Amino acid sequence: MSTISRSVQNRITATIFVGQALFSAGTIAAFTITPIIARNLSDTNYAGMPQTLGQAGRAIFAYFVGWLMIKFGRRQTLSYGYLLAGLGGALSIVAVMQQQFWILLLGGLLIGLARGATEQGRYVAAEVYRPENRAPILGIIVAAGTIGSVLGPNIVTPSQWVAERLGLDVATGPYIFTLGVMVIAALAMFFFLRPDPGILSQQINEEIDDPAVIKKPARPQGELLRLPRVQLAIVAMSIGFLVMVLLMVITPLHMDNLGQDSAAISRVIMFHTLGMFAFSWMTGFFIRRVGQIWVIMIGALTLIAACIIAPIASSVWMLSVALYLLGLGWNFAYVG
Template identity: 30%
Template sequence: MLGIVVWGLTLGQALLVTGNILLVSVTALVGEVISPSLRLATLPVAMQFVGLMSATLPAALLVKRLGRKRIFLIGNSIGLFGAALACYALFLANFWLFSLATFLLGVAIGIGQQYRFAAIENCAPDKAPQAISLIMAGGVLAAVLGPNLAVWSQKLMPSDLYIGAFACLFALYCLTTLLVALLPLKPASLEEQMGTARSYKTLLAQPTLIAAMTSGAIGYGVMVLVMTATPLAMKSCGLEFTHTASVIQWHVLGMFAPAFVTGRLVSRFGASKIIQTGCILLLASVFLSQFGQSYWHFWTALVLLGIGWNFTFVAATGLLTTTYQPADKAKVQGLNDFLVFSSSALASILAGYLQSLLGWSLLNIVMIPAILIAMLTVFISVNQSRRQTVAA
C-alpha cells in the first residue's frame, strides 16, 4: 500500500502540472501578441525551461540541508511571485517582464520536479515504480483542469484574455503550498546527509546511468519541442484556440493516463524495454504528422507523443533509481534533472524558430535522429550489463 504522503504528493503534483498546462496553453500565444518579433514568440516558454533547468541541481543539493518540505515551500513561494509578476507584466504588455515572470515560474516547476523522488523516499523500496507512476498519474486531473482553466480564464478579464490564466495559476500555487505544509514528509536519512558520495567520474562509468539520463533527456526534449510548436502550428493552419486547447488536453492525458499501468509494466518487463517502446511511439507520432494537418492529425500525433513520453520518462526515472546509493542521491538526481531540463530548455528555445523556418512536417522529421540515439544508448547499456553479468 502506498501511504498518505505519496497520495498527497500526487495531488500536489496534479495541481502543479495543471499550472504547467496553463502555461503551455497560453504562453507562446502571449509571446506572439506582445513580443517585438515573431521569432521571439516562444522566448517566454524558453525562459520557463531555463528557470527550470537552473533550479534542478541546486534544489537537489539543498535537500540535504533543508529537507524536502522546506525546498518545496520555497519553490511554491517563487511560483506565487512569478504568477503575480506575470499578471502585472501582461497588464503593462511588457514582453521582457513577462519573460522574467516565466523564468521564475520555471524555477518553481524545477523544484516541483523533485516530487517524484520524494514519493520514492516515502514508500517501501519495492513500491518505487508504482510510486513514480502514481505521481505521474496525478497529471490526469491536470489534463482535465488545465486546458479548461485556460479557456475559462479568458472570461475573467475579457479585455485581456490571458491575465486570468495567471490569476488561476496564482490560486493553484496557494493550494499546493497549503498541501505541502500539511504533509509529514520524511527528513533526509543520516546516510544521505553524512555518507561520502562517489565522484561524477565513477558514477558516469555506469552504462545504466548513461542510458537512463540520455533517454530521459531526449524523450523530454522531443516532447517539449513538438508540444511547444503545436499551438503555433495549429494557429497557422487556421484552427481555433479551443481546438488547440483540446489537442493539448488530450496530449497531456496521453502523457499521464498510462502512468496507472506504466509502473507495473516496468516491474514486469524491465525499464529498458519500456523505454524502447516509448521511443517507438515517439517515432510513430513523427510519421503520423506527415500525413496531414487537420485537427485529428494533430490530435492523434500529440496523443502518441504523450504516451511515448510517459513510457520513456517513467521508465528512465525508475532505471535511474537503481544507479545510486543514498549518499549519491543528490548528485545523481540533480545531474539527471539538469540534463533532462537543459534538453527541454533548448527544445523550447528552438521550437518557435524551427516551426517558422521548417514548418510542422519537417520539424517532426528533425526529431528522428535524436530518438534513434536514445534507442541505441539503451541497447548498448543492456548489452554491456549482460556481458558484465556473464563475466561475474
C-alpha cells in the same frame, strides 16, 4: 517491513499527488496561451522563448534542489517551489497588462525554476517506501498530471471569463488560475507534508536488513556517470524532453496561425498531456514486468511515430493523435 505507519505514507503520497495535480493544471493552462502571447508581444521568432527559458531554468535549478532539500528539508523546499511558480504566474499577469515581453520571459523562467523543484516531489513521495515499492509509487505520482491534463486546458476559457469580469485582459485568465492553484499547493505542502519525508527516508534505510545498504558510502558522481544504465537513463530522458518540447511548444502557435480557436488548441493540448500522464500509474508496473530497456525502446518508437504524424496532420483530430503519442513516448522515456 517498515515501521512507518501506512497512514503517514498515505498522507504524504496524497499531499504530493494533489500538489503535482495542481502544478500540472496551472502550468498546462498557462502553456496553452503563452506562445501566442509571446508572439503578440514580440514576433514569431521569439514565440518559444518563455518555454525555452523555463526549460533551461528547470534543468539548471534541478541540480541544486537536492542540496536545498538536504539543507532545508523536503517540506520547505517544495513549499517555496510552488510559491515560486505562483510568482511566475503573477509576473505573467503583469506582462500581459503592461505589454512587456521581458516580464513574460521572467515569469516563464520562474515557472521553469519552480518545476525543477516541484518535480522532485515525485521522488520525495517514493522515498518514504521501501526500495521494492518505489517504482509503482513514482508512476502513481506522475499520473497526478492526468488531472492537470484535463483541468488545465479546459479551464482556459472559463478563466478568461473570470479575468474579463475582474476588468482585466482576458489573456490574463490562465495566469490568474496558475497563481491561485500554486498558492493552494504551497499551503498543502507546508501543513500536510509532515513529518519531513527526508527523515522517514533515513529511517527506512536504517531498517533495511542488508548491512551493505547502510554502511556502503555513496558513489562519486563521476563513477555513477560512467555506468551504462545511468548513461542510458540520461540519454533517454534528454532525447525524450528535447523531442517533446520541440513539437509541444510550437503547436499552440501553429494552430493559432491556422485560425483555430482557444477551445481547439486546448483540446489538442489536453490529449497531449493525457498521453504524458494518464497511464503513468501503469508504467511503473510495466517496468517491473518487462524491464527498463524495453520500456525506453517502446518510448523511442512512439516518439518517432509522433514526429512522423505531426507534420502531415491536416485536422485537429490527427494533431491530437500525434500529440497524444508524443506525450506517451515521453512518459515511457522518462519513467523508464
